[in-house]
Amino acid sequence: MIVALETATTACSAALCATDGSVVAERVSLAGPAHSRLLLPFVREVLEEAGRGWDDVGTVAAGLGPGAFTGLRIGIATARALAQADGRAELAGVPTLSALALALAGAPEAASGGRLVPLVDGRRREVFAAVFEPDGDGVRQIEDVAVVPADELAGWLADRGPVVVGGDGAALYGELLPPSARAAAGVVAPTAAMVGRAVACGAPGVVRGPDLVLPLYGRAPDAKPRAAGPGSPGAGGPTRGCAP
């Protein structure tokens, strides 16, 4: 079975999925960022609800983002450590946009065709977006992740023809969507169930092992390296040593 985690957005979720990707038990909180407090209790609850133990778990999987940095790290650090201490379970990860795209492919709004464009809130009035198209039972990615300013979203989407959009970015900027975009009402926050299914189905970008299951930040840290050498002004962060 698969223990799946998804923490790239303000939604926090854990799921227990069968190896075919079907959901056995799931916990989702949309209440806002409290991943540190919610995630492991959710993991415990899905196992208990299903009457399963770690001996039944073959894979620990996490959504890799992009998304909000801190939440993303909590989910991925949790998955990495659970797999490490388990010693036997495989560690897997899938880009959050890829998991969302697979969910979009199954949405009723996608029945009439069109490309699939998951949108994740990137804060600062930007969204993380990628373009997929249906491919048999799965999806195929046809454009890499882009960081699209909210104000340019309508034009960016319109350039891609008829599309089905979803994700928390689509919900947040619903009023900015062009007529060519149909929002999938049932695909809002990315969830652990989507991650479990994406890993089970081999969605685009699935990776395995601790060398690869790491956050996809989609954006560099704000700090810019300063000119090295003595005498340069202290433009860096706080002084070294434990913070107050």
Place this chain on the structure above:
Amino acid sequence: MRTDLAEPGQAAPAGPILAVETSCDDTSSAVVHGREVLSSVVSSQDELHAQFGGVVPEVASRRHTELVNEVIAEAMSRAGVTWDDLAAVAVTQGPGLIGALLVGLATAKSVACRRRLPLIPVNHLQGHIAANYALGIEAPFICLVASGGHTLLAVVEEGVRYRVAAKTLDDAAGEAFDKGARLLGLGYPGGKELDRLAARGDPGFARFPRSMPRGRGFSFSGLKTALLYDLRDRDEAEVEAHRADIAASYQAAIVRQLVEKTVAGAQHEGLRSVAVAGGVAANSGLRAALTQACEAEGLRLSLPPLSLCTDNAGMIGLAAGFLPALPWPDYLDLDAFASDAEAKAARPPRTRRPERAPRPRRPRGA
């Protein structure tokens, strides 16, 4: 095994503790048994942050995520322990950089959860103080805690329980070293560079104010200003020629205050045992001056090796031996805290230290 050294009523988990510390820019893990550090691995991010001229929290958090599992594996391998040998997992809960703390906390909670081990959340400052227990010190003692974020005198009453006898009124000592290093145009990390330069300078070259704040608190912002004026009053060639002398004079002024206040604090509290903790305790000028002063005053000095002064998980494991262990699953919802003020909000009142040993481990699985 040295659990016989544990103080009465302070039942340390009977077996090795895996400790994790990621409160700032060093990723660290250790295995500690009683007062013995079986292994301590620190993956320093100094080089990474040097290009930014200071610790960038987001950069540190990213690096912790990449490193922490390997560092844990290395600590366990060096200690020769397996998951089945561990009695508990300890982790720094705060204070520190919140994003950095959360990586270590999520990791520690998760390994503990998977192995159904108890978790011991540790306050970073108590960790620094506890480093001295590796040297065989016995409470009560007075401890100078000095780092980039803290400068205080802790009266350690028992285990890692302490009372603050004095603290800084403005900058922390480590901050004073780092800011001084910047004014002197030294590289990063500043405190270390300043110490190295000061070693070949004349501490009597420049005169910095001897006066100290009234009362028992520390103050360093005046010294920093004095250094600024001193450098301004000299021409470039003179600064160039005497950079080491100015550094030595500045360092001596900081050290003088730390040493005098610490010795006075010990005398005021009637304590004969003095300890130091925190990154500033790695400063060679401080170590020499404090050794001399304690000898002169007949005080017993505990001076941890450098590896136990700077941030490390060994000290977290040592502190854990004195703290209550939360049994599975009581810690699954534990949160980190950035400051001591936030600590109270992070979780409802802590469970008191149990009178008895932590409950035996449950069977694994599930």
